Structure formats: C-alpha cells, structure tokens
Amino acid sequence: MDIRAGLQSGNKRAVARLITMMENNDPEAFNIIKENYVKTGNAKIIGITGPPGAGKSTVTDKLTKLLRQKGKKVGIVAVDPTSPFSGGAILGDRIRMNDLSTDEGVFIRSMGTRGALGGLSKAANGAVKILDIYGLDYIFIETVGVGQSEVDIIKLADTVVMVMVPGLGDDIQAIKAGIMEIGDVFAVNKSDRDGAERTATEINMMLDLNKQGKYRPSVVKVIASENNGIDKLLEQIENHIEFMNTSGEYLSRKRMSITTEIVEIFRDNIIHSLKELSEKTRVIEATVERVLTKEIDPYTAANEMYEILRKKEVGNSD
Amino acid sequence: MERPIRVLVAKPGLDGHDRGAKVVARALRDAGMEVIYTGLRQTPEQITESAIQEDVDCVAISILSGAHNHLFPKIVKLLREKDAGDILVIGGGVIPEDDIPGLIEAGVAAIFTPGTPTGITIDFIKENISRK
Numbered sequence: 001m002d003i004r005a006g007l008q009s010g011n012k013r014a015v016a017r018l019i020t021m022m023e024n025n026d027p028e029a030f031n032i033i034k035e036n037y038v039k040t041g042n043a044k045i046i047g048i049t050g051p052p053g054a055g056k057s058t059v060t061d062k063l064t065k066l067l068r069q070k071g072k073k074v075g076i077v078a079v080d081p082t083s084p085f086s087g088g089a090i091l092g093d094r095i096r097m098n099d100l101s102t103d104e105g106v107f108i109r110s111m112g113t114r115g116a117l118g119g120l121s122k123a124a125n126g127a128v129k130i131l132d133i134y135g136l137d138y139i140f141i142e143t144v145g146v147g148q149s150e151v152d153i154i155k156l157a158d159t160v161v162m163v164m165v166p167g168l169g170d171d172i173q174a175i176k177a178g179i180m181e182i183g184d185v186f187a188v189n190k191s192d193r194d195g196a197e198r199t200a201t202e203i204n205m206m207l208d209l210n211k212q213g214k215y216r217p218s219v220v221k222v223i224a225s226e227n228n229g230i231d232k233l234l235e236q237i238e239n240h241i242e243f244m245n246t247s248g249e250y251l252s253r254k255r256m257s258i259t260t261e262i263v264e265i266f267r268d269n270i271i272h273s274l275k276e277l278s279e280k281t282r283v284i285e286a287t288v289e290r291v292l293t294k295e296i297d298p299y300t301a302a303n304e305m306y307e308i309l310r311k312k313e314v315g316n317s318d
Numbered sequence: 319m320e321r322p323i324r325v326l327v328a329k330p331g332l333d334g335h336d337r338g339a340k341v342v343a344r345a346l347r348d349a350g351m352e353v354i355y356t357g358l359r360q361t362p363e364q365i366t367e368s369a370i371q372e373d374v375d376c377v378a379i380s381i382l383s384g385a386h387n388h389l390f391p392k393i394v395k396l397l398r399e400k401d402a403g404d405i406l407v408i409g410g411g412v413i414p415e416d417d418i419p420g421l422i423e424a425g426v427a428a429i430f431t432p433g434t435p436t437g438i439t440i441d442f443i444k445e446n447i448s449r450k
C-alpha cells in the first residue's frame with residue numbers, strides 16, 4: 001500500500017494504516033507526518049470528556065451529525081482504557097456512532113491507551129495530526145475523564161467539552177480537583193432525568209467560585225439521545241473557539257500544548273530506547289539487582305542508564 | 319515490532335441480543351487483542367467501513383438470524399471491492415453445518431459454531447491474519 005499517495009488522494013485505508021503505523025511507533029509513520037506537518041492546523045480540535053457512561057459518544061455522534069449538515073468534515077478519535085492485565089482492550093465507542101461509519105465525510109478511529117509507559121497522548125495526538133492532514137474540519141477526541149493521562153490527552157484540544165450527568169453532586173467535588181478546570185463548555189447530558197437543573201446550578205456555582213481563567217465556561221443542558229440541546233452546545237463550542245481566536249488565547253494554549261507534546265514525545269522516545277536497550281542487554285534487570293543489594297541507589301541507577309543511552313546515541317550518530 | 323492484533327466484532331442483522339458477541343469480545347481482549355466492538359444491527363456496509371477506518375486484521379461476525387448466507391458473502395465482497403480483501407473474515411453463531419462449505423467458498427475464513435472453545439478462535443486469528 002502506498003501510504004503517501006493514499007494520504008494525498010484521501011484514501012481512508014491509507015489514512016487508517018498510517019494511524020496504525022504511528023501507534024506502533026513505526027519510524028516511517030513519523031517521517032510521513034513530518035513531511036506533511038505544515039498541512040496541520042486547519043482542523044478545530046475538540047475534546048469530549050467526562051465520567052464513564054455520561055454520554056460522551058452519543059454527544060459526539062449528534063454534534064458530528066449537526067456539523068455534517070453544515071457541510072463540515074469530521075474526525076473522531078475515541079480512546080478507551082487498555083486492560084493492564086492482558087494488554088488488550090474493548091473499544092466500544094462506535095456502538096453509538098454506527099450510522100456515521102458509511103458517511104464519506106467522517107472518519108472514526110478507536111484507540112486503546114496501551115499501558116503506562118508513556119505515549120498515551122503521543123498516539124492520540126498523532127492520530128489527530130494525521131486526520132488534520134487528511135483534511136477534516138473538526139476533530140473530536142473522546143476520553144474518559146478519570147485519570148491524569150486522560151487529562152493529558154484532552155489538554156491537546158482547542159476546546160474541551162465536559163459531559164456531566166444529573167445527580168453527580170458529590171462527584172463534582174471529587175472530579176473538581178484538576179479535571180473540572182479543563183472544561184471550556186459543560187454539557188449536562190441526560191437532562192431528561194431528575195436533577196438536571198440542580199446539577200447545572202451546582203456547576204455554575206463552582207465555575208463562579210473558580211474564576212481563574214479569562215473565559216467563563218457556559219453550562220448547557222442536553223438530552224443527547226434525543227438530539228435535544230445539541231445545537232446550543234455547538235453554539236457554545238463555537239463561542240469558545242471564537243474567544244480563543246480573538247483573544248490570543250489560542251496561541252498561548254497552543255504554546256502550552258506543543259510544550260506538553262514535545263516533552264511527552266521526548267520522554268516516550270527515551271523510554272522506548274531504554275526498553276530496546278534493555279531487551280538486548282538486560283540493563284534494567286542488572287541495575288535493579290545492584291539497587292537491591294544497595295551497591296547503588298535508584299538515583300544513581302537512573303543517571304547511569306541515562307548516560308548509557310546518551311553514549312549510545314552519540315555513538316550512533318557517527 | 320510488537321503490536322496488538324485488532325479485531326472488529328459485529329453482530330449484524332435485526333434479531334436479538336449480542337451476548338455471544340460480547341463473550342467473544344472479552345475473550346479476544348483477554349488474549350491481548352484490541353477489540354472494536356460495534357454492537358447490534360450494523361449493515362454490511364457499516365461493518366466494511368468500520369473495518370477499514372479501524373485498520374483491523376480481522377472481522378469477527380456473529381449471526382443468529384439465519385441471514386448468514388446473505389450477510390457473510392456481502393461483507394467479503396464489499397471488503398474486496400474496497401481493496402481490503404486481505405482482512406480475515408470469520409463468523410460464529412447458529413449456522414447449519416450444510417451452509418458452512420458455501421460460506422468458506424464465498425471467502426469466509428472459518429465458521430465457529432456455538433460451543434467452540436474461545437481458545438480455538440483466538441489461535442485461528444493469530445495464525446491466519448495476513449499482517450504479522
């Protein structure tokens with residue numbers, strides 16, 4: 001399969017294969033992204049996050065359909081956790097989006113978080129870049145808003161939609177630390193249920209208390225399963241994008257996300273090199289033994305390994 | 319390069335439940351695969367498009383409705399038309415023995431009838447996907 005030609009001509013199979021290669025750390029994938037990097041930046045990147053089962057996929061499905069009516073092309077990157085035991089995953093977000101599958105102007109890709117050794121946001125962000133190059137207007141990233149890694153992924157979005165549900169009362173307090181702060185728009189989904197108004201009020205109160213940013217996020221009640229309130233939600237998303245563009249906030253957020261991205265790639269590359277080296281030389285196991293017997297301490301051990309990697313890199317370049 | 323095998327699990331047709339498909343999905347996950355689970359009632363067109371966008375190695379289809387003689391060949395044909403004929407297509411569900419040769423003829427790689435231990439399906443996928 002000629003990935004480069006396929007990417008140029010907009011062949012979905014080539015785009016899909018490129019995402020796989022990137023996810024599997026195939027250097028050729030990064031070469032192709034590098035060659036096309038100047039083409040990125042056209043898509044609006046929207047993070048969709050919130051507790052498990054809140055309706056993130058349903059909201060994404062309905063927003064996508066609305067954007068399609070407006071003639072926009074849409075990509076969706078749906079991230080679900082990988083099982084730490086087997087390394088496998090069940091990626092189930094497509095269940096809510098089945099009738100988008102055959103829409104020529106939509107591309108949906110599911111990803112597993114694939115283990116703790118870094119690279120989570122690297123892969124999701126890589127997929128977003130590829131879809132951006134492919135020429136989509138909007139790209140959604142769906143992640144469950146539970147852990148720091150998901151927060152890292154979602155930070156790469158231009159606008160973050162927090163999907164909440166009625167009756168989260170105490171949960172809002174719990175989620176608040178670190179995660180509520182990243183919402184630019186709040187959707188109270190399942191507003192067909194009791195307590196939607198109260199939840200909306202609670203979120204509003206919390207947002208009033210939390211006045212730190214320049215933008216006051218709005219709270220929109222929606223019933224995604226009935227396609228109710230989705231137009232208002234999109235309006236608020238567009239409103240935030242507009243604010244970002246006119247206030248200069250966009251650039252400062254981009255600077256931040258690029259910083260995060262570079263650091264993440266750097267860290268991931270180091271971990272990857274270390275793993276490769278250790279598969280050959282068992283350097284990690286050997287070092288662990290030396291720390292275990294207190295021949296050295298973990299700080300020295302980490303420094304030593306870093307030096308080994310550095311010398312190896314220097315050695316490679318000549 | 320170590321990479322997880324990706325499998326699309328689908329339950330097309332208008333009938334019933336997806337219990338069987340879910341059991342297979344879990345077994346494949348526990349075997350370290352990434353399972354794209356699409357739930358009930360997709361059309362062959364949706365399955366084909368999802369398989370392409372997800373770049374799966376294998377499409378595993380569960381059918382209970384008796385429409386297997388129509389649905390399986392249709393999916394194989396659509397995948398081939400989309401230049402994705404290298405994707406392994408396997409099936410499970412209530413399928414009469416007599417129909418199996420015809421389905422294999424049509425390009426389905428294997429049919430696993432109810433009661434097949436999931437380990438057999440897992441091994442079959444590992445051994446028969448075209449990309450290693």
Ligand SMILES: Nc1nc2c(ncn2[C@@H]2O[C@H](COP(=O)(O)OP(=O)(O)OP(=O)(O)O)[C@@H](O)[C@H]2O)c(=O)[nH]1
Pocket residue numbers: 051052053054055056057058059093096144189190191192193222223224225226
């Ligand atoms: N009552 C009600 N149910 C809804 C609404 N929106 C979605 N649901 C249902 O909520 C369940 C979960 O919806 P999803 O869209 O899969 O939620 P999710 O947040 O993507 O779930 P995960 O990705 O598993 O975390 C489904 O059964 C939906 O049909 C709504 O507005 N009202």
Ligand SMILES: [Mg+2]
Pocket residue numbers: 056057058092093142
């Ligand atoms: Mg979901």
